[in-house]
Amino acid sequence: MKVHAHPMGELMLAALLLLASIGGGLWLRHEATAVNAATETRRQELACLVGLETRAGGAVPTRFPDLGAFGSHYVGHELVWTIAPTGAYLTIRPQR
């Protein structure tokens, strides 16, 4: 069987394409990892918040979730445990 040598330009182009796709793929995977990390943080804070919502006995919680994890508009706000005659509840307040 006769084998033809490939032109140098075609080889260069193929290598370039492969490198670009590897670079792009790695960058996309890096972005996906970053998104997953942020999601995981938000999920943990959400689990804490849901745990607080199902409060029992009116005991003061030991940990409050970071509201900033739920969106930029919550930055600078905090959760406060408010005791009222009608029962304890959570309040969102600007941080002092």
Added chain:
Amino acid sequence: MKTRPGIGARRRWWGLVASPLLLSTVASFVLLFAALVAVAQALANAECVRRRAAQACARLAADMVAMQQLSGPAAEPARIQVAGMQVTVAWQGTDWRVETRGADGDEFAFLCARLAGAAPEVLGSRAAVVESDVLDRVLGARHIHRCELPRVDEHALASAVPADVTPTVRRDQGVALLQWAAGTDGDDYVINRRPKCGFNVTGDLLVVPGHLWVEPGECQLEIELTRDLVIVVRGNLYVGRSIAVRGPGRLLFATVPGPQARAFADRDGNGRWSGGDVLRGEGEFTGPIEGGGNVYLGLNWSRSTLDLGAALVVGGELHLMTDARVSGPLIVPHGITATTPGARVVAAGDWAFDPDRERVPGFQTRGGPRPGRLREVGTIPAPLPEQPLYLPQPAR
């Protein structure tokens, strides 16, 4: 020389694969596709969590505003800004409607009732007993003072639905004679024998002006409830078979001694006041021979274990003829008498009320008015524009 067709095809494929440009294109496509799938999965996951977080935060803000605006003698519509979220409270029909509009454009709507006060606190626990010697007979029970016992609201009972008009409950003059040789002095009511039934009660409170019987049977009684139902029995409650509640509603049985009726521990298990029985309370025994406010879990011909898928507020003595399991809160003000030796009761604690934020019909409330639990509703369309009753017509 002729090439065989199979070898020719293989060469053509080899030619395609041997091209470096084609190879790299295919490899690039696969790599990028895999990366894009990973990114899409991450974004979908993030959006799902973001949506849940937005819902939780909206619920939190709505609850906060509801507690601040609706706790107190006067409740008024309000529009409040909470961390970039606009929360609106408005009256809608029989409930308060709380809407949240987030900075991200997320909108949620909740409805909540306005409660006159909190329900008896003890209904939030798995089980509660007054007598200390009963404490070790109900695992996980709280020891409470007699003043903490739930008290029925006579005004509410006066306006409640009487059992006489409910098709699911009927009066039966012979049911007591099947169990007790002398029957009962009071009126007896029976929940229908059908294995499945639903309570078509207009309200959420049903009053039985006598004894209530759930007859023994092979299969359990299934009750379909679309909302919570409290059945107040002004007499004794006799449960002969398991009761299962289907649907979103919860069932609570409460017994109250009828007028002049007295509660007692039926030690000999004959269903009537006789020698050896122990009177609960002071004074002498009066009234109907079967007493009042007592609960009998298990009857003759009952199965070995009885599963009561309801809450039980006993007004007198709790009698056990079989082992019993109570799903909801179990409140026992006096003693527990096992008419069958070794019979036990288990307070499973499958569910309990949220006394601060839930209404339990038929019981006296405590504390001031407050909003009930928020329940999320789907997007409710904006109210229709007002339409005139009569079309405007030109004046003649």
